[in-house]
Amino acid sequence: MTAATALKPAPAAAPRSGARLLVSTLERLGVDVVFGYPGGAIMPVYDALTGSGLKHILVRHEQGAAFAADAWARATGKVGVCMATSGPGATNLITGIANAMMDSVPMVCITGNVATHLMGTDAFQEIDILGVTLPIVKHSWVVRDPADVPAVIEEAFHVARSGRPGPVLVDLPKDVQVGLTSEDFGFHYPNETTPVDHAAIAEAEQLIRAAERPLIYIGGGVKIAGAVQALRDFAGQTGIPSVSTLNALGSVRTDAPGFLGMLGMHGTKAANEAVQESDLLIVFGARFDDRATGKLNEFAPHAKVVHFDIDPAEIGKLRAVHVPVIGDLTAGIEALNARVAGAPLSIEPWIVRSTSNARRNAFRYDAPGEGVYAPALLNELSRTAGDSFVAACDVGQHQMWVAQHCEFSRPEAHLTSGGLGAMGYGLPAGLGAKMADPEAHVVTVSGDGSFMMNIQELATLRRYGVALKIVLLDNSSLGLVRQWQELFFAENYSEVDLSDNPDFVAVAQAFGIEAFMIDRRDQVTDGIARLLAAPGPCLMHVLIDPRENVWPLVPPGKSNAEMMHDTRFEGDM
Ligand SMILES: Cc1ncc(C[n+]2csc(CCOP(=O)(O)OP(=O)(O)O)c2C)c(N)n1
Numbered sequence: 001m002t003a004a005t006a007l008k009p010a011p012a013a014a015p016r017s018g019a020r021l022l023v024s025t026l027e028r029l030g031v032d033v034v035f036g037y038p039g040g041a042i043m044p045v046y047d048a049l050t051g052s053g054l055k056h057i058l059v060r061h062e063q064g065a066a067f068a069a070d071a072w073a074r075a076t077g078k079v080g081v082c083m084a085t086s087g088p089g090a091t092n093l094i095t096g097i098a099n100a101m102m103d104s105v106p107m108v109c110i111t112g113n114v115a116t117h118l119m120g121t122d123a124f125q126e127i128d129i130l131g132v133t134l135p136i137v138k139h140s141w142v143v144r145d146p147a148d149v150p151a152v153i154e155e156a157f158h159v160a161r162s163g164r165p166g167p168v169l170v171d172l173p174k175d176v177q178v179g180l181t182s183e184d185f186g187f188h189y190p191n192e193t194t195p196v197d198h199a200a201i202a203e204a205e206q207l208i209r210a211a212e213r214p215l216i217y218i219g220g221g222v223k224i225a226g227a228v229q230a231l232r233d234f235a236g237q238t239g240i241p242s243v244s245t246l247n248a249l250g251s252v253r254t255d256a257p258g259f260l261g262m263l264g265m266h267g268t269k270a271a272n273e274a275v276q277e278s279d280l281l282i283v284f285g286a287r288f289d290d291r292a293t294g295k296l297n298e299f300a301p302h303a304k305v306v307h308f309d310i311d312p313a314e315i316g317k318l319r320a321v322h323v324p325v326i327g328d329l330t331a332g333i334e335a336l337n338a339r340v341a342g343a344p345l346s347i348e349p350w351i352v353r354s355t356s357n358a359r360r361n362a363f364r365y366d367a368p369g370e371g372v373y374a375p376a377l378l379n380e381l382s383r384t385a386g387d388s389f390v391a392a393c394d395v396g397q398h399q400m401w402v403a404q405h406c407e408f409s410r411p412e413a414h415l416t417s418g419g420l421g422a423m424g425y426g427l428p429a430g431l432g433a434k435m436a437d438p439e440a441h442v443v444t445v446s447g448d449g450s451f452m453m454n455i456q457e458l459a460t461l462r463r464y465g466v467a468l469k470i471v472l473l474d475n476s477s478l479g480l481v482r483q484w485q486e487l488f489f490a491e492n493y494s495e496v497d498l499s500d501n502p503d504f505v506a507v508a509q510a511f512g513i514e515a516f517m518i519d520r521r522d523q524v525t526d527g528i529a530r531l532l533a534a535p536g537p538c539l540m541h542v543l544i545d546p547r548e549n550v551w552p553l554v555p556p557g558k559s560n561a562e563m564m565h566d567t568r569f570e571g572d573m
Contacts, residue, residue, distance in 0.1 A: 015180035018146030018172065019044035022110070023052045025153040025186070031081055033057060033072060033435060035065035037092075039085025041125060042112025044177035057435070057464060060456035062089050064428035066096020067454070070105050071392060071415050071425075071432035077226070079160050080432070083110040087125030090171075091132065095422050097167045098136040102419025103247060104224055106165035108156050109137075115175040116144060129171055138166035146179040150186045158189040164311040165224060194310070194327035196335045203323045204282070204306045205339045211280035211304075213350045214240045217263070220247030220418065221285015221309060223411035225329035231284060232256075233337050238345055240282065241354045243271040245292050247418035248285075250408030258351065260358045264292035265554045266400040270358035272552075272560040275300050277354075283307045285329050288318040289419065298559035308332050363405060367568070370520055374398065374473050374544050375405040377524050378445065381471065382406035384528050385441035389413055392433050392442060394426030394450030397479040400550045402445050412437075424453030427470070431457055434468045441469070441532055448474040448501050458511035461537040469531050470539040472504055475546040483549045487564075488556070508539040519543035 016024075022045055026034070035057045038046040049056050059065045062084040069080030080100075084093050090111040100107045114123040130140050139159045141152050149172070156168045208214055222231050228251055235242050235252055242252055243263040252259050261268030263275055272294075275281070281303045286292070293299040296318060306323040307315055315324040325332050365376035378401050382389045387409040393399040393416040408414050415433055417425040430444030451472055461468055475482075478496040485493050508515035514534055518527040519542070531540045551566035 015182045016184070017044060017048065017177060018143070018149045018179050018181070019048040019177040021146060021149040021181070021184060022153060022172065022177075023048045023054060025150040026081065027053045028186070029154065029157055031079075034081045034083060035059055035068040035072070035432070036083035037062050037065055037085070037089060039089045039112065039125070041086035041114055041174050042083060042089070042172070042177070044174065045083065045110070045112065045172070057460065059428065059460050061454060062092030063095055063424060064431070064454050064457045064460065066093045066107070066109065067099065067425050067428035068432035068435075069107055070096060070100045071429035072436045073100075073105050073107055074415050075390070075412050075433040075436035078106075079157050080105065080107040081110070082107065084112070085125070086111060086113045086129070087127045090127055090129040094133065094136070095420070095424075097133055097169070099417050099420040099422050099425065100167040101136045101138070103220060103417070104165050105167065106160040107167040108153075108160050109167060109169045111169065111171050112177065113142070113171050113173045116173045117175070119173065129169065133169050136167070137169050140169040140171070142171045142173065143176050144173070145181070146176050147181040147183040147185065149176070150184055154187045154189070162189075162192055193331075196331045197325055197327060198335065200323055200325045201332065201335045201339060204325060204336060207280055207304055207306055207323060208238070208240075208282065208340065209345065212347060213278045214280040214282060214345075214347065215274050215278035215303070216240050216242035217275070217281050217283045217286055218242055218244045218248040218251045219284060219286020220245060221329055222248055222251045225285060225310065227284070227329040227333050228411060230330050230333035230337060234333055234340070237337065238340055239347065239351050240345070241274060241351060243267070243275060245286055245289065245418070246403055246416060248411060249403060249414045250411040254406075254408045258355060260354060262403050264289075264294065264560065266404065266550055266552065267292075267554075267560070268358070268404070269361040269552055269563060269565070270354060272554070272563060273357060274354045275303075276561050278303045281305045283309075284333065285309055287314050293318070294554045294560035295558055298561065369545075372519060372521050372524060372542055372544050374542070374548065375401050376521070377471075377528070377542065378402055379405040379407070380524060381443065381528050382408070385443070385532060388440045390433055390437065390440045390442040391415065392426050392430035392444045393417070394444070394446040395421050395423045395480075396447040396450055397475070397483065397548070397550045398445050398447045398473040400480070401473075404550075423450040426450055427454045427457045430468045430470070431460055431466055434466050435464070438467070443469045443471055443531075445471045445473065447479060448472065448476065448498050448504070449478045451504070455507070458508060458513050458537075462512040465536060467534070467536050469534065469537070471531070472539060472541045473544055474501065474504065474541060475544050475548065476501060477546050479546070479548075480550070482546070486549070487553070504539065504541045513537045513539055515539040515541060517541040517543065
């Protein structure tokens, strides 16, 4: 960690409580929004919020606070902040913390706790939240002296956003919140810059120039590092085709020439075939997740690997790397761009082969029948909303359809629980994203199972007038699990039926949210128009065929070369 420089103490003032110091430190750090839920052990902080410059959003479940803060961070590039009381409040944050950890999202989670003299006594609502969250945070602190509050909070923000970002936790016992101090020490962290490894970049260039079938493998680190433009320049000037992980969609525009789509379990045929055929993978900020690689020892069997990453722990973790380039992605890719500029690669046959494969295998939307075909609806939705479209997804078939069929112009446009795959993310994430970017067409795409997991946040939308749009793709089942049972468990449909769902339109209306239902394909265009034009929050409940599956699919444990396809759509257009 970088050495911190102690700042001068603020001019001596009347003694202030730890809670007031927390609030003033958050203000000083430029925090504008905090998502949270109060309770006994954090009441002094809530008391101190009154009249402060912080906008507190009262969600209806702490998991919603963590997911909303996560999406806020993804949408703005800033650190998301959430807070909860001790015990059950704190444990309700856990899924959101794990979600941020898996996707490297900077987040500061503040929890109240029982007074220090009660800690370890099984006091009312006491949980060792530090112990519980240890494996899913980047770092955590219990503050034991009110005078330490500013320094710990500043350090927490620094740790959350520096290097490979992630969630951190600050636990504030109640006596620390009420305790008074005249001290106010802050800390200032200089910006860390890792020098560019020019020797490694030169080796990377050599491999790129020697390759006949190079392929760019884009991971979520590109967006996190702010390396989108550098990546686009690299892809543009070299012509090297690219594939993306789920989390990285939009890093190059999904309609950019040479972009072959998402790789992996529900990736495109063109992307997976290109990976298997490539002789060089140029990996930018990706971690070789198993949903992307399929059976690891058959993944990209002919490819050497150049791996750019800020986290040395990722290098060689799952796949041998020929040239590691450790450090800031933007600086690394820009240095590579400078080397490859001006001397074109001779990979024309490979470009033609992979891009014509993509064209030949492009998704088709001419499904038979009167019913709504969800992939077609999602494709039309993203095209209608245009470049300001932002999808906040839940988890399931609908999530994969969004990844496959929506057009994304920037990585902030696709918010998804990638690493953790947490149902319930979509609605609070949409709330956070819409608050971060009120002008954008932010749409939560959810399934009937996922939506129920945080449905209470409809109340939060209503309270704050957040004009989030919701597309609820209702197949009366836990669709993705149902699909696996159909394909891999001999059609033994165990506990996936949701045909007794409530009337979602009536439920939304009861929360004060505009809502309507469609169930025919000829209603899709008007439905999308109505949804996007609605002045406030609005839900479009879409009934879809419960038997519809996500294609293509790499069966679990199989190689990406062994994709299953939809026989209805085989062959050229
Ligand atoms: C919190 C949580 N519990 C369970 C799962 C396992 N799971 C993954 S997809 C899925 C079904 C999702 O159903 P739904 O939200 O209706 O979406 P669909 O697949 O039908 O589009 C389940 C249960 C999960 N990912 N997250």
